[in-house]
Amino acid sequence: MTALLEVDNLHVAYGGIQALRGVSFAVEEGQVITLIGANGAGKTTTLRAISGLVKPTQGNVRFAGKSLLGVAPHRIVARGLSHAPEGRGIFANLSVEENLDIGAYLRTDKAGIAKDREHALTLFPRLRERLQQNAGTLSGGEQQMLAIARALLARPRLLLLDEPSLGLAPQIVALIFQIVKQIAKEGTTILLVEQNAHMALKVADVGHVLEVGTLVKTGPASELAADDAIRKAYLGVH
Amino acid sequence: MTKFVQLLLQTLTLGSLYALIALGYTLVYGILRFINFAHSDVVTFGAWVAFAIAGALGWAGTGSPVFAMPVVMILAMAASAALGFTIERLAYRPLRKAPRLNVLITAIGVSLLLQNAGQLHALFGKDPVKMPRLLSEAPLFKVASVQVPWVDVALVVLTVALVIGLQWLVFRTKLGQAMRAVSWSExxxxxxxxxxxxxVSITFMIGSALAAAGGVLYGLKYRQLNQTADALWMLLGLKAFVAAVVGGIGNVRGAVLGAVLIAFIEVFGAGYVSSKLPDLFVFGVLIVMLLFRPAGLLGTATVEKV
Structure with missing residues (x-):
């Protein structure tokens, strides 16, 4: 059986700067995979290359056996890959409800959308209270919830989450990770990028450590969490 | 009283004209954050192409059928939509990720190209023409001894209908939702x-079709069509642009409000203050607005997000 997502020898350069230098990993259906690493290690770039926002200079990305190279971002979504971008990227000029609608942009099954919307609002009850509100007026945590809920409305087979903990208070981070865990349990495969290695390794099955554009370590999340070098570098344990 | 009603009527018709053109500026700015300086040339194209279509269909003289005006209007709007699509596809899309200045310079280039190509003999030629009367000359009704001709009523009614339609499209349809989403982040x-x-293509086509509606109505009202590089067209486009900025560029309702305000200042300024200075009043309003409320009447100041 081939993996749901295969990233093979991915190279990305911005101008003359090499952001990724040969990253390879695979995501099996049903898994939660996390990419951890410091700021600037290339985590976000990896996700952007997968969802078609940046063109790799070398290497390949295959989703469900088919190459995503040269496929426009909106067509990648249609194949079942949904990306909740870093910095939340909600449409601040649209209402919460409209943001959710846009998440289901490519779908035409009205009943299915209604059901998924209901489910997303059950996962994030705070959004239900704010449906008519302009999304720009939400708190940071609520915006992150909206970004995840919106990505779920595409009914993805694979969900890419970019730094969901960024800039949020610890209680909110805990709440969001609890929901991420729940989403995974319901059968959505997740590729999670995080600086917060502690939280990420708690929910993930497998972790990869990214340093200056290269994967330096890979293993079951629980082993990485117990690894001395990683504990020192990313978990703040001395 | 008669003078006042007359000026009010002029404000409404001129405001409608500015509104149709201003909407194109505002739609494109709203979605791509760039001023399409070739927009006024699409207005010119719309007017001229309507003239050509009316001639080709044999409606150049008097006594054209009642459906002549809608047919010419729709064909001119379609032709201009095609022009807008082509301009975006060939000139602007390749520069989507380039610095804003490059696109701006390209827009000026496109504008010059259209102005000069329009004068080619094979296109519209160098001499001014008279737009045929596609609407009855007879006044439709009278208000306070001021006769209101068909064309004025058509201008206002059509503009109101198109604005309502556009408002519905932008705020009530899936396409409009997508337009607003693209406007926030492509x-x-x-x-x-x-x-x-x-x-983006559809947005350009809608803006260009509205510009053509403006151009055709301009032709029907004022009759004379100057050659495509005439400064009169540029001034028309420029004032509509001022209307869009004063109303708050990127905002549909703002463009309409700005258009009526600019027309009001121009018409009443010329009527009661000085008939020589209407343009001074218009651009004066722009300067005052930029000084005290740079985002425009209905525009929201952009806040840098963290």
Missing amino acids: QTAALMGVPVDKV
């Missing part, structure tokens, strides 16, 4: 499955 919209290029 990349995020693409991540949600929105076909960004297609949405």
Whole structure:
């Protein structure tokens, strides 16, 4: 059986700067995979290359056996890959409800959308209270919830989450990770990028450590969490 | 009283004209954050192409059938939509990721190209023409001894209908939702499955069709069509642009409000203050607005997000 997502020898350069230098990993259906690493290690770039926002200079990305190279971002979504971008990227000029609608942009099954919307609002009850509100007026945590809920409305087979903990208070981070865990349990495969290695390794099955554009370590999340070098570098344990 | 009603009527018709043109500026700015300086040339094209279509259909003289005006209007709008689509596809799309200045210079280039190509003999030629009367000359009704001709009523009614239609499209349809999403962030919209290029193309086509409606109505009202590089066209476009900025560029309702305000100042300034200075009043309002409320009447000041 081939993996749901295969990233093979991915190279990305911005101008003359090499952001990724040969990253390879695979995501099996049903898994939660996390990419951890410091700021600037290339985590976000990896996700952007997968969802078609940046063109790799070398290497390949295959989703469900088919190459995503040269496929426009909106067509990648249609194949079942949904990306909740870093910095939340909600449409601040649209209402919460409209943001959710846009998440289901490519779908035409009205009943299915209604059901998924209901489910997303059950996962994030705070959004239900704010449906008519302009999304720009939400708190940071609520915006992150909206970004995840919106990505779920595409009914993805694979969900890419970019730094969901960024800039949020610890209680909110805990709440969001609890929901991420729940989403995974319901059968959505997740590729999670995080600086917060502690939280990420708690929910993930497998972790990869990214340093200056290269994967330096890979293993079951629980082993990485117990690894001395990683504990020192990313978990703040001395 | 008669003078006042007359000026009010002029304000309404001129405001409608500015509104139709201003909407094109505002739609394109709203979605791509760039001023399409070739927009006024699409207005000119719309007027001239309507003239050509009316001639080709044999409606150049008097006594054309009642459906002549709608047919010419729709064909001119379609032709201009095609022109807008082509301009975006060939000139602006390749520069989507380039610095704003490059696109701006390209827009000026496109504008010069259209102005000069329009004078080619094979296109519209160098001499002014008279737009045929496609609407009855007879006044439709009278208000306070001021006769209101068909063309004025058509101008206002059509503009109101198009603005309502546009408002509905932008705020009540899936396409409008996608337009607003692209306006906030092209990349995020693409991540949600929105076909960004297609949405941008459609936006250009809508803006250009509205510009053509403005051009055709201008022709029907004022009759004389000057050659495509005439400064009169540029001034018309420029005032509509001022209207869009004063109303708050990027905002549909703002463009309409700005258009009526600019027309009011121009018409009443000329009527009661000095008939020589209407342009001074218009651009004076722009300067005052930029000084005290740079985002425009209905525009929201952009806040840098963290």
